[in-house]
Amino acid sequence: ARVSGFGDLFVQPLGLSWGFQRVDLTLAYGFTAPTGRYSTGAEDNVGLGFWTHQVQAWGNFYPIEDHSTALVLGLTYELNGELKDADFNPGNRFSLEWGISQYLSERLELAVMGGHNWQVTEDRGSDVYWDPSYFDRKSTLAFTAGYWVWPGRMQITGKYAFDFAVRQRFKTNFFMLNLTFITNALTGSN
Numbered sequence: 001a002r003v004s005g006f007g008d009l010f011v012q013p014l015g016l017s018w019g020f021q022r023v024d025l026t027l028a029y030g031f032t033a034p035t036g037r038y039s040t041g042a043e044d045n046v047g048l049g050f051w052t053h054q055v056q057a058w059g060n061f062y063p064i065e066d067h068s069t070a071l072v073l074g075l076t077y078e079l080n081g082e083l084k085d086a087d088f089n090p091g092n093r094f095s096l097e098w099g100i101s102q103y104l105s106e107r108l109e110l111a112v113m114g115g116h117n118w119q120v121t122e123d124r125g126s127d128v129y130w131d132p133s134y135f136d137r138k139s140t141l142a143f144t145a146g147y148w149v150w151p152g153r154m155q156i157t158g159k160y161a162f163d164f165a166v167r168q169r170f171k172t173n174f175f176m177l178n179l180t181f182i183t184n185a186l187t188g189s190n
Contacts, residue, residue, distance in 0.1 A: 005046040007036040022065075026058040040086050050090065051081035072099035072113075087125040091135065094120045107151060111144040113161075117169075136168035155180045 012030035031054065036047020058074040074097040080090040099113035119135035142161035149156055157180065162173040 003044045003046060005037050008047045009033045009035040022062045024058075024060040026056070028056045028058075030054050030056070034084060038084055040083070049084040049086075053079045053081075068103040070099075070101040072101065073097070082125070083127075086127045088127040089124045091119040091121040091123050091132075094118050107148040109144075109146040111146075113142040113144065115140045134168070137165065138163050138167075138169045138171075139165040153182050153184075 010030060010032045012028055014030075015026060015028040017024065017026040032048075032052040034047050034049050034051060036045070038045045038047040038049035040049070054076055056074065056076045058072070061071045061073075063069055063071065074095070076095040076097070078093040078095070080092055082089045095115060095117045097113070097115040099111055101109055101111040103109045116137070116139045118137045122132040122135075123130075124132070140161055140163050142159055144157060144159040146155050146157035148154070155178075157178045159176045159178075160174075161176075163169075163171045
């Protein structure tokens, strides 16, 4: 069956970044609101049915002075709320993400990225009928190519990713195409 609709809404009201000569650091807080259609037991859900709060820390290290190579490491902790219309609270999760990015020219970037997501606390509630000590997990590997069509303003990026080492989670393969346009609306520059 095909399922479509507006999914859950992610909002990141706080993000702080610091840039140094060879290192960039970012700390952020965000939450996912259960705005997508969800009904326990339904086959056409587009949302997860619960709130999630997340805290993130990211770092980029540039081993080459011109920043053409970047080593990226990200950590995320997710605190999950109770499922709508059920006495079930999904366990919290921890993610470790990494990447290696290389600019081959001023316009062309290639990257390899990966991530691992682990459930770190037990599922709770009277509706938990499975063994709550059996934690889920998922790992992902991705390959990316990006090209600046308009240098510094517009980039097209393609990404192919697939999951592996999956336990009690959906296993996915996907291709994503992004178009990023930087307006400079807040800077006043063209």
